[in-house]
Amino acid sequence: xxxxxxxxxxxxxxxLSMNKRNIDYIARYNDRSAFPLVDNKLLTKQIVxxxxxxxxxLLQVVREQHEIAHFREQVANLDGFAIKPAKxxxxxxxxxxxxxxxxxxxxPSGSRISLADIERHLSxxxxxxxxxxxxxxxxxxxxxxxxxxxxxxxxxxGVPDIRIVVFKGYPVMAMLRLATQASDGKANLHQGAVGxxxxxxxxxxLNAVQFDRPISEHPDNGLRLSDIRIDNWRYLLGMAxxxxxxxxxxxxxxxxxxxxxxxxxxxxxxxxxxLAIQIANGQGLLPRLHAxxxxxxxxxxxEERVHWAMGEAGAEEIMxxxxxxxxxxxxxHA
Amino acid sequence: xxRRSRAPFYLxxxxxxxxxxxxxxxxxVQMGVPWLPGKQQPVWLVEARIDFEAxxxxxxxxxxxxxxxxxxxxxxxxxxxxxxxxxxTEQQKDRRAEWTIRNASGPQTLYFKTRLIxxxxxxxxPLEPGPVDATEVFLEEPAATxxxxxxxxxxxxxxxxxxxxxxxxxxxxxxxxxQNTRLLLGQESLSSTLVQLLNSAGIPARIAxxxxxxxxxxxxxxxxxxxxxxxxxxxxxxxxxxAQGVPEDVLLWRQTQGPLLDVMGGSGSRVHFSMLRQTLxxxxxxxxEASSDRSFGALSLYQLPVEQQSMFRMLLLLPLGALVVCxxxxxxxxKTSGTFMPVLIAVAFVQTSLVPxxxxxxxVVTLGLVMRGYLSSLNLLLVSRISALxxxxxxxxxxxxxxxxxxxxxxxxxxxFFPMVILxxxxxxxxxxxxxxxxxxxxxxxAGSLLVAILAYLVMRSPLAEHLSFxxxxxxxxxxxxxxxxxxxxxxxxxxxxxxxxxxGYH
Numbered sequence: 006x007x008x009x010x011x012x013x014x015x016x017x018x019x020x021l022s023m024n025k026r027n028i029d030y031i032a033r034y035n036d037r038s039a040f041p042l043v044d045n046k047l048l049t050k051q052i053v054x055x056x057x058x059x060x061x062x063l064l065q066v067v068r069e070q071h072e073i074a075h076f077r078e079q080v081a082n083l084d085g086f087a088i089k090p091a092k093x094x095x096x097x098x099x100x101x102x103x104x105x106x107x108x109x110x111x112x113p114s115g116s117r118i119s120l121a122d123i124e125r126h127l128s129x130x131x132x133x134x135x136x137x138x139x140x141x142x143x144x145x146x147x148x149x150x151x152x153x154x155x156x157x158x159x160x161x162x163g164v165p166d167i168r169i170v171v172f173k174g175y176p177v178m179a180m181l182r183l184a185t186q187a188s189d190g191k192a193n194l195h196q197g198a199v200g201x202x203x204x205x206x207x208x209x210x211l212n213a214v215q216f217d218r219p220i221s222e223h224p225d226n227g228l229r230l231s232d233i234r235i236d237n238w239r240y241l242l243g244m245a246x247x248x249x250x251x252x253x254x255x256x257x258x259x260x261x262x263x264x265x266x267x268x269x270x271x272x273x274x275x276x277x278x279x280l281a282i283q284i285a286n287g288q289g290l291l292p293r294l295h296a297x298x299x300x301x302x303x304x305x306x307x308e309e310r311v312h313w314a315m316g317e318a319g320a321e322e323i324m325x326x327x328x329x330x331x332x333x334x335x336x337x338h339a
Numbered sequence: 340x341x342r343r344s345r346a347p348f349y350l351x352x353x354x355x356x357x358x359x360x361x362x363x364x365x366x367x368v369q370m371g372v373p374w375l376p377g378k379q380q381p382v383w384l385v386e387a388r389i390d391f392e393a394x395x396x397x398x399x400x401x402x403x404x405x406x407x408x409x410x411x412x413x414x415x416x417x418x419x420x421x422x423x424x425x426x427x428t429e430q431q432k433d434r435r436a437e438w439t440i441r442n443a444s445g446p447q448t449l450y451f452k453t454r455l456i457x458x459x460x461x462x463x464x465p466l467e468p469g470p471v472d473a474t475e476v477f478l479e480e481p482a483a484t485x486x487x488x489x490x491x492x493x494x495x496x497x498x499x500x501x502x503x504x505x506x507x508x509x510x511x512x513x514x515x516x517x518q519n520t521r522l523l524l525g526q527e528s529l530s531s532t533l534v535q536l537l538n539s540a541g542i543p544a545r546i547a548x549x550x551x552x553x554x555x556x557x558x559x560x561x562x563x564x565x566x567x568x569x570x571x572x573x574x575x576x577x578x579x580x581x582a583q584g585v586p587e588d589v590l591l592w593r594q595t596q597g598p599l600l601d602v603m604g605g606s607g608s609r610v611h612f613s614m615l616r617q618t619l620x621x622x623x624x625x626x627x628e629a630s631s632d633r634s635f636g637a638l639s640l641y642q643l644p645v646e647q648q649s650m651f652r653m654l655l656l657l658p659l660g661a662l663v664v665c666x667x668x669x670x671x672x673x674k675t676s677g678t679f680m681p682v683l684i685a686v687a688f689v690q691t692s693l694v695p696x697x698x699x700x701x702x703v704v705t706l707g708l709v710m711r712g713y714l715s716s717l718n719l720l721l722v723s724r725i726s727a728l729x730x731x732x733x734x735x736x737x738x739x740x741x742x743x744x745x746x747x748x749x750x751x752x753x754x755x756f757f758p759m760v761i762l763x764x765x766x767x768x769x770x771x772x773x774x775x776x777x778x779x780x781x782x783x784x785x786a787g788s789l790l791v792a793i794l795a796y797l798v799m800r801s802p803l804a805e806h807l808s809f810x811x812x813x814x815x816x817x818x819x820x821x822x823x824x825x826x827x828x829x830x831x832x833x834x835x836x837x838x839x840x841x842x843x844g845y846h
Contacts, residue, residue, distance in 0.1 A: 008840040012831050018842055024669060025829035097775060132721045134771070196776075217841055287845040 019289030021280060026256075030294070034173065034255025035276050042252050043274040047091045047145055049252075053271055056251040058244050060147075060271040061087070061264075067144040073127050076146075077120060085149030088126065090135040092142045096193055098135030100126055101163075103149060113162040113190050150270060153263045159183050159233060161225045162190035167203070167241065167261045170278050170290065173303065174249035176242045176314045177293040179203040180285040181233060185215065186225050194281045199223060201230050202286030205318035208238030214285050239311060241269050246307035248274060258282075293317075345827070352820045359816030366811060375803065380456065382414060383552055384615045385590065386645040387451045389600065391608035395444035398604035401428070401437040402451060408591045409575070414454035419644070423449065433597045447605065450644060454617075455590065476539040482526060485519035490540050500542045500569040501583065507536055508565075508581035530563040530578045543568035547575065548593040549585070554616040555649040561592055561599070561612070613645040615652075618806070653686065655808040658818045660685050660795040665825045667791045672832030675788040676768050683761050684788070685795035690756040693796060697789070699739060700757060704785075706735045707766035708773070715770065728763040 015022075021030075042048050050060050064086055065079050080086065084105060090098040100123065102110045109117040127144050129135070136142040152164040159165060163184030170178045180200050184190045187197030194200050199220065202211035210233040213220050222229055235241065245259040248271070258278025263269050283289055296317060304310045367374060389402060404427070407413065416436075418425045423438040436451050478486050493506035511520055511529060523532050530546050537544035548561035564585075565576040573594070575585050585591060592612075593599055602608040643651065660682035667673045675681050688696040710731050714724055736759070765788075773781045798804055807814055831839075 009836050010840045010843050012836060014843065015831055015836070015839055018845065020831075020835075020839055020842060022829065022831045022835055023672070024832065028827065028829050128720075134721060214841065217838065219841060219844060284839065284841055287842070289842075 015289075019291035020283055021290040021294070023280060026280065030172075030256040031277060035257070036253060039253050040276050043254065043257065043276045044094070045091050046089055046093075046273055047143065049271075049274050050145075053248055053251045053274075056247045058247050058251065058271050059267060059269070061150050062148045063145065064148055065146040067127055067131070067146065070128065070131055073124050073131075076124065076127060080146075085151075087147045087149055088123070088130070089145045089147065090130040090142045091145050092133075092136035092140065093130075094135075096191055098126075098130055101149070150262050150272075151265050153265045156181075156233075156235075156263060158226070159223055159228055159230070160192075161185045161188075161223075163188075163192050163198075164262050166192050166272055167235065167263075168278070168282060169242065169245040169259045169261065170282060171245050171249055171257055171259055172294055172297050173255050174246050174307065175297045175304075175310045176205060176245050177297065178282050178286055178288075178290055179205055179208075179242075180282045181210070181235070183223065183230075185223070187215075194279070194285075199230070200281060200285030201233055202282075202288075203233075203235060205242075206315050206320040208235035208241070209233070212285070212287050214281075217281070217284055219287075236263075237269065239315065242311040242314065243307050244269055244271065246310050250307065348823075348827075352823050355823075356817050356820035359813045359820070362813035362816075363811045366813070375806070380618065382617045383411070383455045383457065383590070384617050384645050384648075385453050385455060385550065385552070386613045387610055388613065388646075389447075389449040389451075389602075389608060389610045391447055391602050391605040393443035393445060393447050393605040395442065396604045398440050398443045398447070398602070399437070400439075400449060400603070400605070400608075401435040401601045402610065403593045403595065403597055403599050404434050404436045404451060404453070405590065405592050405594070406432070406434040408455070408594070409585045410587060411455040411457060411590060414456055415452075416454075417452045419450040419452065420448075433595045435597070443604070452645065457587065473538045473541050473543045476535050478535065478539065482523060485522045486536055486539060489519045489523070490536060494540070500537075500567050501574055503540065503542065504533070504537060504544075504565065504567045504574075504576055505581050505583070507533060508576065508578060512579065512581070528563070530565055533565050533578055537567060545573075545596060547591050548599060549589045550592050550612055550614070552588045552590055552614055552616070554614075555652065557611075557613045557646050557649060559612045559614065564589070564591065566594065613649070615645045615648050652805070652809050653689070655812060655815070656689070656799040656804065657682065657686070658815050658822075659798050659804055659808065662818050662822060663795040663798055664791060665822050667794065669825050669828055670832060672834035673787040673791060674784050675791050676765060676772070676784045677761075677788070680761060680765055681788050681791035682795055683758055684792040685799060687757045688792065688796040689799055693793070696756075697793075700762075700789075702739060703732065703735050703757065703762055704766055704769065707732055707762065708770055710735075711766050711770040715774070725763055725767055728766055729759055732759050732762045732766070 042052055047063075047066065050063060053060060064083070065076070067073060067076060085101075085103045087102070088100040093099065100118075101113055102118070102123075103113050104111040106117060109119055110123065112118055130142055130144040133141045150164050152160070156165050160183045165181055165183045168180050168182060169176050180202050182192040182194065183199040183201065184192050185197055185199055189196065192198045197216060199213055199215045201213040203209065204211050210231050213230040215224060221231065241261055241263075244261060248257070248259050249255075252274060254274070254276055256276075256278075258275035260272040260275065261269050262272050280290075304313055387402060387404075389400060391400070400423075404416070405411075405413070406429075416427070418436060418438070420438055422443070423440045426437050426439075428435050428437050438449050489507070489510060493503055493510055497503040497506045511524065511532065513520070516524070523536075526532075527535065534544045534546055544565065544567045547564045547566045549564040550559065550561055563578060565578045566573045567576065568574075574583060575591070576583055577586075600608055600610050661679065664675070664679060664682055668675065668678075684700060687700070690696075691699065707728065711728060714727060714731075719727065736757070769781050769785060772784060
């Protein structure tokens with residue numbers, strides 16, 4: 006219970022602290038005026054579209070209380086969709102519908118929800134129940150993301166998503182978040198989702214944590230987490246990197262999912278990405294952030310930046326990585 | 340990507356801290372304000388505030404002011420009243436402050452301030468020469484019969500003026516009053532009945548006006564006290580209990596026959612009193628005794644009217660509360676519900692004292708959460724939900740006060756010190772937290788908020804903090820400097836040392 010680590014050890018590991026993240030990265034590299042872009046999912050969708058970053062297709066936007074009445078007609082022939090508050094944060098207020106049963110709708114857990122319940126949920130979103138600071142909000146209705154089966158096998162109900170921290174346009178750290186029974190199908194680490202650190206060089210699993218403690222198998226289905234490989238890794242990193250051009254945010258978290266038909270899609274951007282990714286990777290962010298800051302001539306295109314980041318992570322050397330061992334020596338210490 | 344040099348910032352902060360410390364040292368050396376609260380002598384600052392409506396003609400106001408009240412030594416007297424001529428007159432032991440102005444109209448406010456040192460050995464006022472006679476009293480039937488019956492009853496059990504007075508008070512304040520008592524008290528107040536009875540028995544008696552001294556009280560009024568002459572001197576009795584003598588915390592403001600306040604050229608006059616217990620160093624008291632109109636330094640808060648001083652005493656503690664919140668959130672990393680909610684709760688604790696305050700706070704929030712559960716099922720819009728919650732909190736507060744009062748706990752009443760809107764928002768936040776993250780998180784944040792509130796309370800309540808913040812207001816520059824420096828802290832929080840503990844495996 007009372008397990009502590011000395012500040013000196015944390016420093017040697019290069020762990021980024023909350024205070025340092027806020028002062029030295031978010032306040033310094035993230036322009037306040039860009040925050041609304043990422044705090045509003047609707048704006049994010051529109052802006053990244055111009056930079057060839059795909060996101061789940063937009064079905065409908067409910068802006069006013071009276072529009073809720075039309076919602077019924079519009080969803081009449083839809084099987085699955087997701088309702089999100091545009092200004093929600095941390096996955097709050099997201100309602101996912103995966104199917105129908107008679108008049109009722111089905112949630113990923115299999116439980117039923119009536120149309121009246123959905124309409125009440127929409128009304129709550131409009132009132133600002135889930136938005137930052139309780140300001141009035143709009144509800145965004147998106148097409149359902151059906152996760153690529155190889156990845157979804159690792160997740161309990163929810164869609165696994167990939168969080169990539171992008172610093173000045175360079176991907177610096179990545180992890181895969183898997184929902185569990187404990188997290189109630191949500192990919193939220195502090196609710197009990199599993200975080201799997203991903204090798205930036207090739208998208209292979211490094212090691213995994215649940216509730217901040219290392220694990221090696223998925224707690225629900227017992228699959229070995231070290232076997233996880235993300236396909237199209239370079240493309241995913243490229244997508245994340247392009248979001249830098251789209252928003253201008255120097256330090257952000259990019260959340261991606263892989264759809265079985267449409268491929269990688271952007272779920273949301275986060276201007277204040279959390280620190281748990283460091284525990285999932287077993288490494289601190291600071292050495293990598295410093296390496297980017299030390300670049301005399303930053304790369305201009307997303308492709309160059311991704312290439313550099315993968316090279317820094319040892320893309321050539323590590324042909325056959327041995328995950329869950331400390332073989333991944335941070336090549337960024339240079 | 341703004342990357343300015345931090346040197347000017349640190350220089351400015353250092354200057355700020357240095358300026359604060361230097362000013363404090365100067366005040367200490369020049370004014371003799373001590374660093375520690377212990378080396379001080381209490382001084383009561385009593386302020387009489389007169390309000391009236393002037394009629395637009397010459398105005399003359401006079402107020403009875405104390406002269407050598409028993410148990411106190413008068414240090415300074417001062418009047419604040421722009422445009423008015425002021426003088427202190429004295430006629431036949433009747434000491435009066437007199438304000439005059441050629442022309443005034445509209446609402447007027449006059450202040451009279453006096454500083455008193457509690458002094459058990461203070462000289463009593465010299466007695467007026469010549470014998471003191473009882474005033475003649477004419478009572479009408481049936482009061483006269485009742486009075487003489489009551490007096491006979493009391494005289495039978497007493498041996499002198501003092502014991503007679505005690506007996507009369509006992510009879511008049513008895514739990515089961517007889518017919519005579521009821522008749523007399525039905526016409527006059529207790530104290531004037533006593534004066535009439537004693538005078539008709541040939542014992543000189545009068546009503547004196549006393550002021551109960553409590554720190555930082557405002558809008559107080561005078562209470563009647565009974566004075567009886569035993570042939571040598573005036574004895575003072577509490578007409579409510581019969582106790583003889585003036586309690587330490589009572590100042591006899593008026594001991595003469597004249598009216599307390601007399602206003603010519605105006606109407607609707609009222610006088611009320613504010614008081615403040617100051618602590619001044621003995622050195623300074625000596626100094627102001629030597630020259631009573633000398634100010635306590637141009638930058639001293641003691642210059643303000645007493646009402647504002649009481650307010651400032653509270654306000655000046657707020658920065659310390661804010662500092663505690665900064666320390667707990669930035670260095671320790673405790674989660675609280677609402678950034679400065681703990682400070683406001685701590686301020687309420689200062690008024691209620693800790694344990695009753697905690698009990699009241701927890702019960703209001705718990706009841707509020709239960710009711711909020713019902714509100715959330717009503718599916719209301721946010722604004723009306725919060726508004727409804729504010730009204731519910733009001734009901735809960737009133738309920739707790741009434742039930743507490745009925746059960747004999749005056750602590751129930753203290754709940755009114757909590758800011759309603761803050762309570763309502765706290766309940767709303769806690770409730771949303773409960774729905775989204777579960778009871779565990781509510782407990783963590785609730786306990787965190789209360790912990791920070793209690794710490795802030797302890798800091799704000801400590802005599803040293805109270806003394807320094809009020810006597811050395813410039814030290815707040817130092818607090819400001821520390822808070823600015825804390826805003827630059829990029830190191831690990833204490834809680835992160837635990838959170839990141841699994842990283843030990845990768846070291």
